Structure formats: structure tokens, C-alpha cells
Amino acid sequence: MALPSPPARRTPDLQSFIRLLEERGELVRVSVPVDRELEITEIADRLVKGGGPAVLFENVKGSDFPLAIGLMGTRERTALALGVSDLDDLAKKVRHLIDLKGSGGLGGLLGNLGKLRDAMHLPPRRVRSAPVQEVVWREGEVDLSRLPILKCWPLDGGPFVTLPLVVTRDPETGERNMGMYRMQVMGKNVTGMHWQRHKTGTRHLEKARKLGRKLEVAVALGGDPALIYAATAPLPPIPGLDEFAVAGYLRGERYPITRGVTVDLDVPANAEFILEGYVDPAEDWAVEGPFGDHTGFYTLPDLYPRFHVTAVTMRRHPVYPATIVGRPPMEDAYLIEASERLFLPAAQTILPEIADYHMPPAGVAHNLVVVSIKKSYPGQAYKVANGLFGLGQMMFAKVIVVVDEGVRVNDFGAVWREVVARAVPGRDTLTTRGPTDVLDHSSRGWGYGGKLIIDATSKLPEEVGSAASSREEQGREEAMEPSFVPRVAAELPSFEGVIAQRQTADGYWHVALHKTQPGQAKALARAFAAHPAAAGIRHLLIADEQTDVGNIQDVWWTILNNIDPERDVHCLPTSSGGLLAWDGARKLPGEGFVREWPPKIEMTPEVRRRVDARWHLYGLPEKWR
Structure with a gap:
């Protein structure tokens, strides 16, 4: 034609x-x-x-x-x-x-x-x-x-x-x-x-x-x-x-x-x-x-x-x-990126410390926002994250990760390495509540659920419990970072229901769990935290049995879709200071989840063959x- x-x-x-x-x-x-x-x-x-x-x-x-x-x-x-x-x-x-x-006399107006x-x-x-x-x-x-x-x-x-x-x-x-x-x-x-x-x-x-x-x-x-x-x-x-x-x-x-x-x-x-x-x-x-x-x-x-x-x-x-x-990725990922670029100046007008932000495809727009900031005072990461929660449809954001200005927000791997290096579970994480997208199947209520802020910026003394005796002394101290160093375990531990698992060199453990009973993922997280292998891990990512643990995008896509952060992201003690366990397995009625759990989208084998x-x-x- x-x-x-x-x-x-x-x-x-x-x-x-x-x-x-x-x-x-x-x-x-x-x-x-x-x-x-x-x-x-x-x-x-x-x-x-x-x-x-x-x-x-x-x-x-x-x-x-x-x-x-x-x-x-x-x-x-x-x-x-x-x-x-x-x-x-x-x-x-x-x-x-x-x-x-708005100033500069006639020349300014003519400009x-x-x-x-x-x-x-x-x-x-x-x-x-x-x-x-x-x-x-x-x-x-x-x-x-x-x-x-x-x-x-x-x-x-x-x-x-x-x-x-x-x-x-x-x-x-x-x-x-x-x-x-x-x-x-x-x-x-x-x-x-x-x-x-x-x-x-x-x-x-x-x-x-x-x-x-x-x-x-x-x-x-x-x-x-x-x-x-x-x-x-x-x-x-x-x-x-x-x-x-x-x-x-x-x-x-x-x-x-x-x-x-x-x-x-x-x-x-x-x-x-x-x-x-x-x-x-x-x-x-x-x-x-x-x-x-x-x-x-x-x-x-x-x-x-x-x-x-x-x-x-x-x-x-x-x-x-x-x-x-x-x-993901689908065509809408590029439309979302266009909106990011189009509204960045407006966000910076309201929150001028924002250097850049990105909504990765694995977060399907509302599940994950990464924002880099020009940090100058303690608590600024939380100020920016809470400010974003108040901006239009950004209110639907589920997880906001805040990093330093020099971090490329669209480098997915680099962002999560910063999270391991600079965010101590419990100390640098904060859960809250607010509106969620009505398409979010995992939230505690329809259009309402938990949210998570992760402060992965360089820390100032006030943010790490510095013992400095005065404001002047605090100002002269160097930024203090966590001393955690990821370590690869000699062998993979064995847990009931785990059908696949993978440890990464940067402090993450990916698990595909065949869930058959209420509380199974939480029990797995507690058992893992007590295992020697947890000493070299900052984040335990528990996904469903359909997840490819070797594909970081597939793991995070499943996790972010399947969590209400207040209910499903837990800080557990380990021998190295703390573990953040993300329960991204499907939720069961016995766990207080009353809505039907939707299936993942799959094309039929017959159509694929055709x-x-x-x-x-x-x-x-x-x-x-």
C-alpha cells in the first residue's frame, strides 16, 4: 500500500x-x-x-x-x-x-x-x-x-x-x-x-x-x-x-x-x-x-x-x-524516558538539588525511581525523596533510591552497587505509606500501600552517629562510609522451596522460591540471615519460581512488582551488620492478602511456534x- x-x-x-x-x-x-x-x-x-x-x-x-x-x-x-x-x-x-x-531592565525583558x-x-x-x-x-x-x-x-x-x-x-x-x-x-x-x-x-x-x-x-x-x-x-x-x-x-x-x-x-x-x-x-x-x-x-x-x-x-x-x-522493555519505556527528560527542569525548579533522575524499565515507571542529588546537608536524601512523592503522578512511586550527583542514574548496575556501598540496612532505609498505582497488585490496599526510601548518598557525620563534640568539628570530619565488603560464599546454601539461586559479586543473593505455604519467604529470609553465607551479602532478593535468577532485570522486575515495601522488605541482623530481605514471592490468603494474585504475561507456545x-x-x- x-x-x-x-x-x-x-x-x-x-x-x-x-x-x-x-x-x-x-x-x-x-x-x-x-x-x-x-x-x-x-x-x-x-x-x-x-x-x-x-x-x-x-x-x-x-x-x-x-x-x-x-x-x-x-x-x-x-x-x-x-x-x-x-x-x-x-x-x-x-x-x-x-x-x-524577571530583572535586568529593558535588556532583561527583551531577552x-x-x-x-x-x-x-x-x-x-x-x-x-x-x-x-x-x-x-x-x-x-x-x-x-x-x-x-x-x-x-x-x-x-x-x-x-x-x-x-x-x-x-x-x-x-x-x-x-x-x-x-x-x-x-x-x-x-x-x-x-x-x-x-x-x-x-x-x-x-x-x-x-x-x-x-x-x-x-x-x-x-x-x-x-x-x-x-x-x-x-x-x-x-x-x-x-x-x-x-x-x-x-x-x-x-x-x-x-x-x-x-x-x-x-x-x-x-x-x-x-x-x-x-x-x-x-x-x-x-x-x-x-x-x-x-x-x-x-x-x-x-x-x-x-x-x-x-x-x-x-x-x-x-x-x-x-x-x-x-x-x-519490559516495551515501547512505553521510551515514552516514559521522554517524560523524564521533559519534566526534569520542572522537578529541579521545585527541588533544585536534583541533578538527574531515571525510572528504569524494570520498575515499569512507578515501581522504582533513581534520583541523583547535589548533597550539602544531612537528611537531604529524605527531603528530596519525600518532595518527589508530592509531585503529581510521582506520588505513585514505590521505591526511591537516592545517589550522589556523580552516579549515572541510568546505569542500573552502578546504582545497585552504590546501594550496597553506601546504604546500611535499617540506618539508611525508611518505609512510609501513600497512594499507589491502582494497577499495583501487591499493595496492602487498592491504590494504597507502603513505600521505601534508600539513601545511597555519601554520608555526613551526623548521619552515621559521629562522636564529634561540636558542629565545627563535625563539619571538618570526612564523610563516613559503611565498611561492608561483599564476599562470595564458597558454596550455595540449601533451603526448602528454593529451586534456583545465584550470588553476585556485589553483595546480592537472587532466589527463585516455589512458595506453597504462608510465611515461607519470611522463614527463608531468617534462615538465610543466620547462615554464614549472609556475611558477604547486603540484599536477599526472593522472587517467584518463574524468575530467571541469572537475569538481574527479570529479578528486579519481579521483586518490584510483587512487594509492598512496608510489608515485604525487612532488615535482619547478620554477622556483618545487616541484611535487607525483599520478599517478592506471590502472597497467599493465609498471609492476610485477600485479593487475587494475577499471573505474569506469557505468550502461548502455539503462537510462538506459528x-x-x-x-x-x-x-x-x-x-x-
């Missing part, structure tokens, strides 16, 4: 980005028939984990529309989608905008003019003629099965729209919002709307309920990749700053919008499809799920509102955009097989 050529000048859109990727050798076309149920997922999963290209599937069974996936599946493609040469440039652009000079011109690109511009309204399906014509909507994973409750840009308007203030909320197809013109309790869409629906009216909704598929990214970004509550404004600023031009055909909502004029309709707050909610989620586990079924689609508008030759989420057998037909290089 040849994509139509764009006009001489217009805001980038999905199809122009596809052409750009193809020109750069970053996209391949698959022309043979492929199944939207599981087969496309298995292909795309292999490609994103191998750093492979995006794909345009031109022949999806049961649909007349092609499907594009993996468009932002590498750091480089994500930067290209956002119009920068590197994701670090996003921080520079934002820092340039917010660093307005702001260039930045104010940049800000002029924030408001969207309205257009009368929109490519996305070239074809219109109304009422009885609407049939979502004609779109190549994916069933991503074997236990999913059905097909899910995975890249929807959901537009609503506050019924009281008129303020516009766009967010990305998955949508399970429940009929030819009905989907679920996965509005979690903390989301803006939920607030809009509640206001509509109080006013006794339906809430109009428009769902855009496609558009400028910068807008797709913006719909995922946790924007701060600044008047006038919305997703269209962010995309416009990144692009350097006002984003084109138009009015919906059947709804009074602004929609991206250059999208591929728009689903128009409503959510009725008076209607009973529907069972949605399961869904193989970005955590790498299934989100179990729950009740969510229904979205009724009353019209579909589209281009004459549209391309359906999709993504998949699951075990994709193996058909790989040569796809025309994809063997190295990504």
Missing part, C-alpha cells in the same frame, strides 16, 4: 512519520496476511525487545485497514517522533522556556521575547477542513470489528484499543483534557473506558453525573506522534497547558484542531480515525479485563464505564496505530526472530 503524499507544508502526522521511518530504514512492510489475535503481538514483542524496526502490516485478517506498530520502539525513534535529535534535548527546550528573566514567541505556539489553531473527517460512519454504520483492533495476550478479555487519545471536557469549567486510557471492545459500537480513580476523565464523569447529563467523548487514533506522546505525559496542572499545547511547543507550530462531527469537542484534525460518542454516568458499569498490562502482569477484571460510539470519522486511506505493553514457522514469510531479518 502506498501512502498518499502530504501537502507541501502541514503539521506532521502518523503517515508522514511512517514515510520518514521507511526512508531511514526504520520501518518494514509486511504484506502477507497476519492475525490481529496474538500473532501481531508476538512479532512486535520480538522486534521491540531486539531493537528492531517498526512495522506496517498491510494485510490484517478481517480488516480493510493497515496497522502500524512499534513506531516509537527505540530511544532514537522516540526522539525523532518528538522533533529532537536526542531525548535529552527535551529538557533543554523546557528549561529554555521556563527560565524567564524573554524569543521565549515568549516559543510560548505563542502553545494554543492550538482551529481549521474548518480536516483530513480525519473525509469519511463518516454514523449510527448503524458503526462497526468496530472492521478496525484491526488487537487481542494482545492470551488471557485478555477481548480486543483492546491500545493507543487511544481520549478527549473530554470538564462539564463545569469547560477545560479540555486528553488522556490515554485503554478501551476493550465489548460490541460493534461499545467499548469499556478504563478511567482509574485518579484520572481526569473520572473527575469529568463524576461532574456529569452530578449535573444529570451524559459526558461527550471523542477518541482520536493517530495524529502527530508528538500528540500521541503528550496524551501519555503526566502534565502539571498549569492553566492553558494541555496536550495540544505540549505537542505545539515540541513542534514549534500551533496544533490543528477541528470540531467533532456529532460531538461538541475539539479533536486533532490530522488524526487517522475519530470515535465519537458518550459515556452515561447513570448506566451500570461493565466488567472489563483481564488485560496484559504495562506491569508485565495481567490486570484482573473490574468494573468500568461503557463508551457508546455513535459515529466514526476517518481519512480516505487511514492507518490504524497500535502498541503493545507487557514484560510465528517461528512464518518468520521468513514476513520478510523480517532473521536476527530479530
